[in-house]
Amino acid sequence: MREIDCETLVVGSGPGGSMTGLRLAEAGEDVVVVEEGDHYHVDSSADHSLEQMDEKWRSGGLTAALGSPKVTYVEGRCVGGASESNAGLYHEPIPEVIDAWADDYGISEFGADALAPHLAAVVDEIGVSRRPSGFSPASNALAAGADSMGWRWAEIERFWRYPDPKEPGGGERRSMSETLLPAMVAAGGRLLSRTRIDRITRHGRRAIAAMGQSDGEPCRIAFKRLVVCAGAVQTPRLLRNSGWTHVGNELTLNPMVRIVARFPDVVNRPEFGVPVVQIEEFKPTMTLGCSYSAPPHLAMWLEGSPSEVRRSLEDWERMAVFYVKVCGQGRGTVRTMPLLGDALVRYRTHAADFAAMGKGLARLSAALFAAGAVEVHSPLPGAQPLRKASEAASLEGVLNGRNASLSAIHLHSTVRMGDPSRAGADSFGALYGADNVWVNDSSLLPTSPGVNPQGAILAIARRNVLRWLDDR
Ligand SMILES: Cc1cc2nc3c(=O)[nH]c(=O)nc-3n(C[C@H](O)[C@H](O)[C@H](O)COP(=O)(O)OP(=O)(O)OC[C@H]3O[C@@H](n4cnc5c(N)ncnc54)[C@H](O)[C@@H]3O)c2cc1C
Numbered sequence: 001m002r003e004i005d006c007e008t009l010v011v012g013s014g015p016g017g018s019m020t021g022l023r024l025a026e027a028g029e030d031v032v033v034v035e036e037g038d039h040y041h042v043d044s045s046a047d048h049s050l051e052q053m054d055e056k057w058r059s060g061g062l063t064a065a066l067g068s069p070k071v072t073y074v075e076g077r078c079v080g081g082a083s084e085s086n087a088g089l090y091h092e093p094i095p096e097v098i099d100a101w102a103d104d105y106g107i108s109e110f111g112a113d114a115l116a117p118h119l120a121a122v123v124d125e126i127g128v129s130r131r132p133s134g135f136s137p138a139s140n141a142l143a144a145g146a147d148s149m150g151w152r153w154a155e156i157e158r159f160w161r162y163p164d165p166k167e168p169g170g171g172e173r174r175s176m177s178e179t180l181l182p183a184m185v186a187a188g189g190r191l192l193s194r195t196r197i198d199r200i201t202r203h204g205r206r207a208i209a210a211m212g213q214s215d216g217e218p219c220r221i222a223f224k225r226l227v228v229c230a231g232a233v234q235t236p237r238l239l240r241n242s243g244w245t246h247v248g249n250e251l252t253l254n255p256m257v258r259i260v261a262r263f264p265d266v267v268n269r270p271e272f273g274v275p276v277v278q279i280e281e282f283k284p285t286m287t288l289g290c291s292y293s294a295p296p297h298l299a300m301w302l303e304g305s306p307s308e309v310r311r312s313l314e315d316w317e318r319m320a321v322f323y324v325k326v327c328g329q330g331r332g333t334v335r336t337m338p339l340l341g342d343a344l345v346r347y348r349t350h351a352a353d354f355a356a357m358g359k360g361l362a363r364l365s366a367a368l369f370a371a372g373a374v375e376v377h378s379p380l381p382g383a384q385p386l387r388k389a390s391e392a393a394s395l396e397g398v399l400n401g402r403n404a405s406l407s408a409i410h411l412h413s414t415v416r417m418g419d420p421s422r423a424g425a426d427s428f429g430a431l432y433g434a435d436n437v438w439v440n441d442s443s444l445l446p447t448s449p450g451v452n453p454q455g456a457i458l459a460i461a462r463r464n465v466l467r468w469l470d471d472r
Contacts, residue, residue: 012235047085079176127179249333261373286326440465
């Protein structure tokens with residue numbers, strides 16, 4: 001058995017774990033960050049490729065929350081977590097949402113004003129930027145459609161560096177493996193990849209050691225303090241597996257439904273890069289945006305379409321994927337499957353979310369026709385495409401638990417922070433029922449923030465660690 005000792009063990013190296021590890025290492029703590037996945041270069045595989053899904057996503061992205069319908073979801077699983085393969089869209093959290101969290105969940109010393117300096121520090125430390133010159137044609141179409149409808153839209157900044165204005169599709173992802181993790185190692189922290197923690201041994205409320213596998217060998221890591229940052233599914237899985245069964249009861253996620261539109265001109269080429277435009281008009285409850293549209297993605301989102309529609313994929317350069325994402329009102333649970341060592345995730349989509357997504361589809365289709373789309377493919381299995389704007393309204397009210405094909409990439413709330421009557425951890429992430437265990441990742445967000453969450457996760461993680469350090 002491999003034996004390791006440290007002052008603080010951080011489980012998981014996504015945004016939450018990286019921020020935690022770096023701040024502790026800088027403060028002179030003997031910190032070890034362990035990561036189940038491998039350590040790849042940020043550019044080890046092409047964006048949106050099968051190879052990237054295989055390298056950087058848990059189970060190659062084949063993960064689903066059971067329910068009616070099931071909701072497929074994606075979790076990162078490599079050094080840097082999901083920041084290594086996500087679009088890196090940075091959206092400042094909506095102040096009213098942050099203030100409501102403080103009030104509704106009894107989070108002390110929290111609110112938009114209190115979080116603002118941490119957000120500013122995150123932006124400064126990691127770097128966000130806008131495209132140096134123009135958007136992709138699919139983004140332009142969405143913006144033009146929003147303008148025609150009189151709706152607000154915006155370019156969303158990214159955790160990205162665009163070095164060459166002439167190559168707007170290129171640039172460097174500001175992922176954790178490129179930013180906070182090397183800084184943590186330079187500050188004396190240790191990073192162990194291919195190290196999965198299965199269980200925490202404890203004496204009553206006190207956690208003693210983490211048991212797992214490192215590079216295929218059994219390992220035991222003894223610590224004084226434990227911080228779990230394994231993401232909104234794996235954090236409650238590990239805690240429940242170690243006897244803290246009050247967590248994993250209130251999973252929230254943002255269900256998404258996607259549609260494909262065809263335009264008369266070319267809107268889709270790999271060099272156009274990630275689409276960065278979102279329609280702001282209906283936030284925080286609803287986001288309309290454009291999505292990755294490489295041929296495998298188009299094929300995936302046309303899966304249930306009639307065969308003649310799928311044949312039209314030969315025309316993929318004129319087609320692009322768009323989405324409706326809602327702030328899900330449904331709730332889910334995370335449980336352990338001891339024999340398989342895996343998480344069992346269930347999610348019940350709220351009836352209001354089907355209605356909201358149907359409304360979103362009608363709005364999105366209307367905007368796309370207004371922008372010149374000649375066809376909008378219905379997400380319903382076997383349905384013919386819509387061919388004129390007057391048909392857009394027919395998508396309202398069409399989705400239900402039997403026909404909707406839903407997915408999610410933003411998961412939260414499995415160990416909410418706040419008052420013990422509503423939360424799994426205190427206002428700064430200390431796990432209830434434990435003396436030396438903290439949580440510091442997406443699990444802490446009380447509900448969905450209604451915008452891309454990575455900025456909020458990093459800022460909250462920073463706020464929490466700085467408080468722990470002050471208290472020591
Ligand atoms: C495809 C995709 C696109 C996205 N796009 C955006 C976007 O554009 N903008 C945005 O703001 N957000 C985006 N997100 C969401 C964002 O990436 C996540 O919210 C964020 O990464 C969550 O951070 P985290 O620290 O909670 O966990 P994660 O990033 O999930 O990291 C957790 C890490 O812990 C490791 N781990 C888990 N269990 C164990 C264990 N037992 N032992 C050791 N290690 C373990 C995992 O392997 C993983 O690497 C996207 C997510 C995905 C999947």
